[in-house]
Amino acid sequence: MKQSSFRMFPMPFHSMLLFVIWLLLNNSLSAGHLLLATILAVTIPWAVSSMTTERPSIKKPMLAISYVFLVLKDVISANFSVALLVVGPLKKLSPGFVAVPLDIETELGITLLASTVSLTPGTVSAEISEDQKWLYVHALHLENPEELIEEVKSRYEAPLKEIFGC
Numbered sequence: 523m524k525q526s527s528f529r530m531f532p533m534p535f536h537s538m539l540l541f542v543i544w545l546l547l548n549n550s551l552s553a554g555h556l557l558l559a560t561i562l563a564v565t566i567p568w569a570v571s572s573m574t575t576e577r578p579s580i581k582k583p584m585l586a587i588s589y590v591f592l593v594l595k596d597v598i599s600a601n602f603s604v605a606l607l608v609v610g611p612l613k614k615l616s617p618g619f620v621a622v623p624l625d626i627e628t629e630l631g632i633t634l635l636a637s638t639v640s641l642t643p644g645t646v647s648a649e650i651s652e653d654q655k656w657l658y659v660h661a662l663h664l665e666n667p668e669e670l671i672e673e674v675k676s677r678y679e680a681p682l683k684e685i686f687g688c
Contacts, residue, residue, distance in 0.1 A: 531567070532568055533571060536566075536567045537563040538563070541559045541560065541562070541563035544558065578630055578687075579686075581684070581685065582684055585685050592677070592681070593638055593642070596642050600643040600644050601643050604643040604644045607662065614663075615663050617660065618660070618661055620659050620670050621657070621658055621659075622658075622670075622671050622679075623656060623675075624650075624655055624656060624679070625675070626688055628688055631683065631688060632650060632654060632657070635657065635679055638682075639674060644661060644663065645659055645662070647659055648660045
């Protein structure tokens with residue numbers, strides 16, 4: 523549902539935030555700063571309201587919460603795995619790239635997937651193809667490319683698709 527650009531406060535939370543931050547930054551409650559804060563709080567959100575895009579809604583919030591804990595657990599365990607790899611002989615490392623085919627289609631979903639992969643130590647999202655059908659991932663130690671692809675798709679992409687209902 524697109525917000526009307528003719529409303530005086532198309533983004534009321536942002537207007538309030540701009541108003542308060544302006545006053546805090548200037549550390550003043552003078553009439554001039556109150557007037558300028560009001561003008562900025564009204565005009566900036568109104569000017570950019572036509573540029574906003576609809577955000578996908580979270581269809582399964584409890585799954586989103588469990589996804590956050592899954593990622594935290596993976597980040598912690600991957601830290602230990604990467605530490606052991608780095609402390610060991612560097613000859614045993616076999617870095618490499620894989621192309622993960624994407625089933626998720628929303629920009630937010632792709633961004634969250636790429637961010638999740640990059641947050642997990644030992645892997646980095648290198649690029650997303652122009653057609654947004656492939657996520658290129660660099661792995662610090664890549665023994666089995668198909669296994670990494672399957673892990674990204676089943677462990678991270680599948681829950682994100684379910685969370686956003688895509």
